[in-house]
Amino acid sequence: MKRETLHVRWGGRGELFACVLLSVLVHVGLSVPASAQSTLPAPVEVQVIDTPNDGGASLTVLWAPSGSDSPDARYQILLGNGGAIDPASLKVIAEFPADTRFVKDVKSAWWTREAEKTWHQYVIRSGKDAEIQDGTAYTVAVALLKREDRAMSSLVQATPAPNWFNWNQLNNLILALSFGGIVFYAISHARRNEIFLRRIPGLDAVDEAIGRSTELGKPILYLTGAHDMSDPSTIAAAVILGRVAKRTAAYETELMVPHRDPITMAVCQEITKQAYMEAGKPDLFKEDSNFFITSDQFSYTAAVDGIMLRKKPAANFFMGSYFAESLLLTETGASTGAIQIAGTDSDHQLPFFVTTCDYTLIGEELYAASAYLSKEPVQIGTLRGQDIGKAVILSAIVIGTVLATIGAVTGAQWPSLFLDFFKDVK
């Protein structure tokens, strides 16, 4: 953050004089009234700073509240070039009622607040009336207007600059790092100790589904969802595919994986190939078991429905993210009599999966699936880390609810202090 008042470089004698004059005016705290007869108090303690935690090209004006902050009074923000000393040379770039634009209205964390909550705050950005450039000094003033009266503050200078860290997001960083730390600690703990993992019925059914397909001599259909490889749900679906492919290879059952995203297809091809090799059946691996259909939602759905009706797979797996196509897929699958196992983090589609599939992995169970199937310490440790994270969030919710209730019932102010803290540490 770069904060400036008048400490800027000046060239030339005239400018030096202007600088001295302006310095005197500012530091003595005198105001420059627009009208000699004005009875209005001029805005005081005006600070102009480079807007903190931003990408630059912006200045923030802060000033103390006044007794004249009523709805019929108005504030004006005036802006001029860095060397301006004549208030008349400044241009009005904003005007608003005097009882608006407070620090408390600005959505920023309490640790980055530059002034009291009751102070006024206005952020100057490039727009139709003003062009703000980084590294250029600007002169700013605030004027208070009421009917015919107008009182102007001292002129203040500042230079905008971009910042290298957004301190408003410090909480986010700390929480993310803490959670990451917890996850890695839990993984190392899981490597040394046995951790209990509750049963996930949907995953117990995976073997049953593959076994049934083998008995019936019918293929298995596996879908990885609507998203691409940048989505964690698709990655989780791809990881589970590896485990499923290993079993289908062992049972020598046909596997079909139609895709909506070419990159996901390429990755899944590799995963399937590896799974067949690990199962000791590389000769059974078919390159075209993973195939691309289209990225269009309903064209893909129509194609997969066609595959279901023609090939009649004995088991359908729906893992990953889904939208409106979910019911069209699962209802068609149900009509063919296939065992259906779904796993999705698309909460809006859960009702459809729950009603039409035999087993559904809900939300993060999808992520837990790979841990359950592999029983690897790394995966199980991650689950333990997630549980600790959830416990922390749950505690914060419970404490916050209790405090908010106490505050509402008793009318006491102290709970709001804690609630403010919680509000920002989110």
Added chain:
Amino acid sequence: MLKIDRRIIFLVIGLCTLLPLLYPVGLPIKISSEVRGVYNHIESLPERSVLFMSLDFDPASKPELHPQAIALLRHAFRKNLRVVTMTLWVSGTGLADQIVTQVAKEMGKENGKDYVFLGWSPGNTAVIINLGQNLYNTFPSDYGGKPTKGLPVLDGVQSLKDVTYMVSLGAGNPGVEAWYVFGKDKYKFEMGGGCTGVMAPGLYPLLRSGQINGLIGGLRGAAEYESLIDQKGKAVAGMDAQSATHVAIIVLVIICNLFYFSMRRAAQQHSQVGS
């Protein structure tokens, strides 16, 4: 009866959709607070403010999202807002162009001055990020091929940061959620949303936490918006059909449960007699 032929159910639903469309009743529509949220915000905007609309749907969701887009555009043009539109769905480009051109023509608005359709750009959520940096680099020209730089409708707009209000009408991904995560959260602008009826319950957490200030959900939401702007269209007409199908599904569920309980009782009695 529990395993009734699906075609009978399909026939019932088909008739319940078709008959009210042929013989409309016109039941009154109650306005919900979430739809009013979007309406009130647009109503509060001063003239020539910039409304950014992303029509993120394809023809599949046309019945629900097309009336929403029409109603929103009519409202915006009536308020004399500058309307900037685009789509993140390539298969929705033609549809979005048709919608914007049709409403603008109806309201006597001029392309480039009062509105612009930027078209589609590849990259899904990456487009949102790029728009947050610089609109002109992301869309150097509009859908018609006119350079965007210098268009009066974009006067003072460099990026998403300069947008007064943004509404995403999304049928999936990328949609409302993507615009919040990659757009509003990063570039801080006020935002509302519209979506299909199936998706609406999933977006309530965003709405309740104030991350979006309003939500138009499905055909019902569109009908509410049409009622608010007092220009009843396809959505209001479709509400009778939706009413009938909802009631039909409820009746089917009740019938199914009656059969289920009667069969269960019969099975229990049978087992008691047997023992």
Added chain:
Amino acid sequence: MIFLRRQLPLLITMITGLLFAGQYYVPHPASEQLLTSATKWLQIVGGFALVLGVTSLFHQHAAKIRRKEEGWGYSLVLYAGMLGTIAVGLWANGKESLEGAATAFGWVYSYMLVPLQGTMFAILAFFIASAAYRSFRARSREAAVLLIAAVIVMMGRVPLGEYLIPLSGDVSQWILNVLNASVRRAILIGVSLGAVALSFKIIFGVERSYLGGGKE
């Protein structure tokens, strides 16, 4: 080879993962520029990936036609549809209309894609009804609660429901706003934590099965 197949991708993942996780906290234009460039690269790579997909599609259907597999005629339709659309799209320069008049590509869009997609989406209503009939049974107390909530919400979301039971609108609104939103938030918290944990594991190379299964 193992370096190119394993170490290098893991290294790239780690560096870019950390870089772009850090980028979120840096508002400086240089950081924003980095993000813009990366997203552009992503778009370019994504474009090339489509070639991969189309090749797979062509190969799959060519094999079907060659082997005269069941339904091979549909594969011919696919070829005709795809090549035909590409041809008219190129002819019309990708535009659906020129000076208000629909191009051949616009005709394909308006009179084939729009009704076909609309039909697919419309099937949902029929499938919802059939799934509801088959599955919405009060088998247990919990299922009965779900059933009653579903009926109230369905009544409350349409004018006829509100007309028949005036209270249903407010009750359904309450169910959506309070019960539904809180449950979804709980699921979202779980999902988000899972996603963050998975991201950490991928960035630091703990989870590497997405690169092609197995441990080394």
